[in-house]
Amino acid sequence: MIQPLFVSITASDLTGQKRVRARRVPMASTMGDLVQDLLPRLQLPSQDSGGRALTYHARVDRLGRHAHSSEVVGDVLVPNDQITLHPNVDAGGGR
Amino acid sequence: MSIQHFRYVLDLCRAGGGAGLGQFPVSVDLDPVAEWGRFAALRQWVDPRLASEAEIRIGPVWHAKSGAPYADGLRVTAQAEGAPSVSVDIPASYFRPNALRIADSLVAEKKLEAGEQFTYAVLAFPASGAENAKAGNPLDIEELPVPVNLAPGSIDEEVERSIAFGDLTPGLVPIFVPQQVIEEVMALAERAAELEVGAVLIGKLHRDGRSNEVFLKVTAQIPARHTLSESTKVSFTAETWAAAQAAVNLRRSKEEVLGWAHNHPARYWCNKECAPEAKQRCPLAKPFFSIADCDFHRVAFCKPHCIALLLTNNYTGMKLTMYGWDRAIITQRGFHIIKADAARLLPAVETASLILVDHHETSCHP
8 A cells, every 4th residue: 555655734823823734744754843844834933032942742633642742743643633732831930 | 924024133332322332133023913913903804704814014114214224113014805904013112122132142242231221223124035935834834814703792791890900001902801710810829829830711702792892801710730830930831731722622612712820929039038128129029021921921822812810929918910912012901800799809900010131121022
């Protein structure tokens, strides 16, 4: 059987108010690569104001879990999957 | 999506017409500006679908005296077929955080004295094709318009059963928060004692049936789970957001995540040996939205209607302040408390500051 090389998915931010469809996502790429490519189109910053990198995790709605950034797209996603990007983000009076 | 048609440069000089410190290219986060333009279109057109599909353009407002390339701010314009275009001007202070960061670098390089005053001018130049191409993306990604859900409602009815809390800035979307929600987040903060904790605020955007004005009504708070709490920091993890969304889904009330709440346990930050008078005067006891708080709001709640509640527990009691977007800049704002029981006390109104690069301000954008 011929395996597809690409997959199409939709992605949204945590509020669901920003959404994109990504076509031709390489099955061989990692979820971390996919998240990094999606950030600017979802208008999500990749760094905080101090230049520190922000971490986002892709939650795969169908699986009900967050994918690890090192997981391979072809092992996690199927066509028309919906993922939501969830940031690890700090607040507080310390900075 | 905001397209970078211009690149921006800041020209810094010592105060009082002093020597020039140099010109510095800045990378400006224009997404909050684009969001503000789209939201202005929603409020004017009252057509969520049209507003979600509007073309957004952002450019400089040329300085009235100096002219191009000097800019006096930004102008965001939303355009859609069959609707009048909507423009909003964003003040030049949008660039102030960039200027402060450059000044801090100059201080570190000993080119500027710590605390020395300086001025900055904003310059804008057309972006080259190469710069626009750099912003491209290797994937084939199409943005999908997400029309805002507007539930029916009445501002007059909400105002009638509410009390105003803080300064209500004319022109900003009215916000209503039930007293029950306020009390619940205050109780969270009190129980947490010396730790910072958080919550997610949920509710709905409404359209007033009489004026067509958009307003926001919080319906509940969901205590943030799977967080990492310290005395001066609370970390919302990916699991926090997933748990909050699961709770929203369970309620089956078509609510949306509208904002967040957290606390600053300031009384625990102070030196225990300080005299009571010193504790009263302690600057840490005054509510402030920190750099991290601004970053958090930008990352998680970039939509113009999104809000943040801050509980500051200091020696004079629990202080409540709200923050939100005003022309793409985070600022303290007033709101309405839907007061179910007049006999129950509310916290006192307090003026806060926002911290940008260690400088206290009245507004900020990350």
